[in-house]
Amino acid sequence: MRPDALTLRRRLIRDGLPMLLLAVAPLAAMAVDAGWLVPVFTRMAVFALAAMALHFILSIGGMVSLGHAAFFAIGGYVVGIGSQHAYDETPAPLGLPGWNDMLISLPAAFAVGALIAVPFGWLSLRTRGAYFIMITLALAQMIFYLLVSLRAYGGEDGISMWWGRNTLAGLEMSDRLALHAVCLVILALAWWVLSRMTAAPFGWVLDGARQNEARMRALGYRPLAYQIGAFALSGGIVAVAGALMANVDEFVSPGLGHWTVSGELLVIVILGGLGSLSGAVWGALVLLGLEEVLMEFTQHWAVIMGPLLVVIVLFARGGVGGFLDRLNMGKRHDDA
Amino acid sequence: MTTPDAPVLEARDLHKSFGALVATNGLSLTVRTGQIHALIGPNGAGKSTAIAQLAGSLRPDAGEVLFSGHSVTRLDEAGRARLGLARSFQISALFPEMTALESVMLAVQAGRRHHARFWKPASADDSLLEPARQALYTLGIGHLARTRASDLAHGQRRLLEMAMALAREPRVLLLDEPMAGLGFVETRNLSAVIHALKADMGILLVEHDMDVVFRLADVVTVLVDGAVIASGPPSVIRDDPDVRRAYLSEDDAC
Numbered sequence A: 001m002r003p004d005a006l007t008l009r010r011r012l013i014r015d016g017l018p019m020l021l022l023a024v025a026p027l028a029a030m031a032v033d034a035g036w037l038v039p040v041f042t043r044m045a046v047f048a049l050a051a052m053a054l055h056f057i058l059s060i061g062g063m064v065s066l067g068h069a070a071f072f073a074i075g076g077y078v079v080g081i082g083s084q085h086a087y088d089e090t091p092a093p094l095g096l097p098g099w100n101d102m103l104i105s106l107p108a109a110f111a112v113g114a115l116i117a118v119p120f121g122w123l124s125l126r127t128r129g130a131y132f133i134m135i136t137l138a139l140a141q142m143i144f145y146l147l148v149s150l151r152a153y154g155g156e157d158g159i160s161m162w163w164g165r166n167t168l169a170g171l172e173m174s175d176r177l178a179l180h181a182v183c184l185v186i187l188a189l190a191w192w193v194l195s196r197m198t199a200a201p202f203g204w205v206l207d208g209a210r211q212n213e214a215r216m217r218a219l220g221y222r223p224l225a226y227q228i229g230a231f232a233l234s235g236g237i238v239a240v241a242g243a244l245m246a247n248v249d250e251f252v253s254p255g256l257g258h259w260t261v262s263g264e265l266l267v268i269v270i271l272g273g274l275g276s277l278s279g280a281v282w283g284a285l286v287l288l289g290l291e292e293v294l295m296e297f298t299q300h301w302a303v304i305m306g307p308l309l310v311v312i313v314l315f316a317r318g319g320v321g322g323f324l325d326r327l328n329m330g331k332r333h334d335d336a
Numbered sequence B: 001m002t003t004p005d006a007p008v009l010e011a012r013d014l015h016k017s018f019g020a021l022v023a024t025n026g027l028s029l030t031v032r033t034g035q036i037h038a039l040i041g042p043n044g045a046g047k048s049t050a051i052a053q054l055a056g057s058l059r060p061d062a063g064e065v066l067f068s069g070h071s072v073t074r075l076d077e078a079g080r081a082r083l084g085l086a087r088s089f090q091i092s093a094l095f096p097e098m099t100a101l102e103s104v105m106l107a108v109q110a111g112r113r114h115h116a117r118f119w120k121p122a123s124a125d126d127s128l129l130e131p132a133r134q135a136l137y138t139l140g141i142g143h144l145a146r147t148r149a150s151d152l153a154h155g156q157r158r159l160l161e162m163a164m165a166l167a168r169e170p171r172v173l174l175l176d177e178p179m180a181g182l183g184f185v186e187t188r189n190l191s192a193v194i195h196a197l198k199a200d201m202g203i204l205l206v207e208h209d210m211d212v213v214f215r216l217a218d219v220v221t222v223l224v225d226g227a228v229i230a231s232g233p234p235s236v237i238r239d240d241p242d243v244r245r246a247y248l249s250e251d252d253a254c
């Protein structure tokens, strides 16, 4: 809430470093002939984007959604469905022609995600705490089974985009680095927008409602509209992440909307720490990085991963961000 | 707007029950601009319940609430706040993670219509900053502007509670035991602040400290078991036999 209280160096390390890592790592991978690693980093950027959108409503708004995978899947299907119809040259839903360009599919994913998030947010926000978590989960499960039942789009198997990913303003995006750059730019853009909104009156109202809703009403605020708005913005951004994921994998399936994906996003947010939005980027780097490394060593990686996460969260209270902040706190005298 | 003695907030025959318990039983009272109207009564008399119904956080079973002569019975709490009604809570209701200054800025902002809601950083908005600082200084906690609410001492929290209520320059102020837990000096200072405020607004003051009540109040209403047993100027109330029996006697006994 008070970025001015942080020294520049602290912000550079906490906020700049993970972005720099995401920008440089794929280039380094290419340099050592390990180009197959690039999508691993792109995945991190995409999950960071989705987790950041969740971070926004969770840390400021206090909304713990265990249903954000639904928006991830919705965004993915906006790409998959449009792409299939564009290839088949058959009309898409609502009689629209198929679409296969990111200039259409990404804004469309945002719009559809945000639109569906409005009633979801409205319903979920009638409760708080554990009930809020359960309702978001239930609504997301509804979307999951809806996608499974979509026979025209592969049902459980989803849509394999073997004809290739979306173009960007007509340009082919077959180059992995180009796609990575697109994801990174969108991540940076989302970060900029979300941090401005956090500092703006809009963010203050959300923050105030999380801390004391009764007082907000007594002051003359009606927080519900703000909360639904934030939930919709968050859902829209997660859908954009899902749309990017579809392009990375060239494949969409109901699995994008599985509840474990919602759980993964929550783990990323908590792992990265609630102190600043950059926690989402740290969390994605650490979680997806660990997954990748452990998978190299053993197929039972999940057995190691679980306890490891618990240790990290316990050891680094406030997540990676909080850990970095404390490291820097110790050195504060030499900043002065 | 600030005509002295104009009724600004009125309760007409309010009734409220919680199950079998009658918490408000035919309450009528009038708060006038330029007056401090004290609402007193023993514990559980229904004072806080009355404030909640006036503020709009609790819906009466029957009766009317009027603001400047217009019914606001169906208006929610936020709507009444926007008309110019402010309250302080008996138990401090603060934003624990915000500084004192940020809390009051949020209060000031609630009254604003035209500002960049989504984009401009609120912390840099001088039109919020200045009135917020002013409110903190008025209550003598200007030096605590940068302290988080959760780090404030009890008395300071009470004062921040007040600062948030008066920052919007309300037309009616509902104060639920603002002095509770304050020390002697703080009580005296806050009394002076409340006394100075009444020139521009109507004040409903719930207070247990009888010295404060009889020093500040222009009108005193005595509530017992949700019903008004007496209402009038302090000098009359002090000598009212019913009041002495029902209420003040127990106070004397302490």
Ligand SMILES: Nc1ncnc2c1ncn2[C@@H]1O[C@H](COP(=O)(O)OP(=O)(O)OP(=O)(O)O)[C@@H](O)[C@H]1O
Binding pocket: B018, B021, B023, B041, B042, B043, B044, B045, B046, B047, B048, B049, B050, B090
């Ligand atoms: N939400 C509620 N549900 C049930 N009973 C309630 C509720 N709120 C208040 N009461 C009861 O209504 C009666 C009046 O309570 P109220 O808080 O208004 O009293 P008060 O005059 O403010 O007392 P105090 O001086 O202790 O603050 C009490 O008996 C209380 O227990």
Ligand SMILES: [Mg+2]
Binding pocket: B047, B048, B049, B090, B176
């Ligand atoms: Mg009370």
